[in-house]
Amino acid sequence: MTTDRQAFEGGVAVITGAGAGIGSGLARRAGELGMTVVVTDISAERAEAVAGEIKAKGGKAEALVVDVSKPTELDRLAKQVHDQFGDVRLLVNNAGIETIGFTWEIPIERWEATLNINIHGIVHGVRAFAPYMLDAGKPAWIANLASVGAFSVMPTQTAYIMTKHAVQSFSECLYLEMQLKEAPIHVSSIMPGMLKTSIFEASAGQGEPADASTHRKVMHDLMANYGMDLAEGCKVILEQVAEGKFWVSTQPEMTQAAVDGRIQFFRDQAPPFLSEQAKQLLAH
Numbered sequence: 711m712t713t714d715r716q717a718f719e720g721g722v723a724v725i726t727g728a729g730a731g732i733g734s735g736l737a738r739r740a741g742e743l744g745m746t747v748v749v750t751d752i753s754a755e756r757a758e759a760v761a762g763e764i765k766a767k768g769g770k771a772e773a774l775v776v777d778v779s780k781p782t783e784l785d786r787l788a789k790q791v792h793d794q795f796g797d798v799r800l801l802v803n804n805a806g807i808e809t810i811g812f813t814w815e816i817p818i819e820r821w822e823a824t825l826n827i828n829i830h831g832i833v834h835g836v837r838a839f840a841p842y843m844l845d846a847g848k849p850a851w852i853a854n855l856a857s858v859g860a861f862s863v864m865p866t867q868t869a870y871i872m873t874k875h876a877v878q879s880f881s882e883c884l885y886l887e888m889q890l891k892e893a894p895i896h897v898s899s900i901m902p903g904m905l906k907t908s909i910f911e912a913s914a915g916q917g918e919p920a921d922a923s924t925h926r927k928v929m930h931d932l933m934a935n936y937g938m939d940l941a942e943g944c945k946v947i948l949e950q951v952a953e954g955k956f957w958v959s960t961q962p963e964m965t966q967a968a969v970d971g972r973i974q975f976f977r978d979q980a981p982p983f984l985s986e987q988a989k990q991l992l993a994h
């Protein structure tokens with residue numbers, strides 16, 4: 711078993727969407743483990759704040775502005791990191807947004823942003839970085855942010871949920887591609903249950919239909935009341951990634967329940983149905 715410090719100390723980590731939430735927690739933890747952390751985010755202010763925190767604790771960090779919805783920015787990032795810092799040991803494709811609303815009520819721009827950030831951001835992060843990792847021929851880790859939502863469905867979270875199903879299958883295929891290549895590159899799918907972050911803040915819902923704010927508030931409060939502590943969750947995530955686990959869960963019982971529900975659905979081949987709990991949530 712490889713411990714996180716054994717695996718990562720002295721290496722370079724690149725994390726997208728690391729200016730807040732899970733990305734920031736993973737960046738702080740990578741800094742504690744002795745990595746040089748490239749803290750990237752669409753917000754310069756947020757990326758600099760997190761990089762500043764890591765440096766204030768004696769760690770090494772660099773803040774860079776990257777919008778993952780633009781594939782060429784990820785190409786630029788991969789080249790810059792390679793030229794400036796050398797081989798990347800850990801890439802976490804983390805940036806993602808939650809979008810709420812009925813399919814036909816979400817404006818084009820919000821649909822495109824959701825698909826581009828949550829799916830293309832991860833695909834093109836891998837496309838940009840993998841060639842450098844393969845050329846280096848050294849052990850490296852790629853971890854992509856899925857969710858327990860990759861194994862469940864939820865009306866009015868359609869845009870978000872379908873991206874997580876896509877990311878899960880992408881990571882599974884990527885894992886197999888690395889096996890085919892016999893590359894020393896581990897691939898993990900991170901499926902947090904619920905960690906306390908800013909993903910359901912009202913401001914994160916800009917561009918959603920107006921009545922999405924009620925559902926957003928319910929989710930925000932659920933997260934505030936029942937979400938796992940961010941630092942604790944991120945520590946658990948990097949431990950499992952370091953071990954080379956494909957399935958990385960913060961709350962394994964939530965992952966198991968979602969997977970069991972999905973298996974049952976496939977077995978029954980019955981129409982989708984809403985649990986009473988979900989109906990109550992959406993009735994607010």
Ligand SMILES: NC(=O)c1ccc[n+]([C@@H]2O[C@H](COP(=O)([O-])OP(=O)(O)OC[C@H]3O[C@@H](n4cnc5c(N)ncnc54)[C@H](O)[C@@H]3O)[C@@H](O)[C@H]2O)c1
Nearest residue numbers: 727729730731732752777778805806857904905907908909
């Ligand atoms: N928080 C949870 O419980 C949870 C559960 C399952 C999955 N996830 C996934 O974890 C990831 C992080 O979520 P979070 O809860 O930390 O969110 P968050 O909203 O707290 O943080 C997201 C960060 O991504 C950045 N970002 C947004 N758009 C970007 C873009 N185009 N390019 C670069 N950066 C961008 C934001 O500025 C922010 O700093 C997401 O992929 C999310 O789907 C989170």
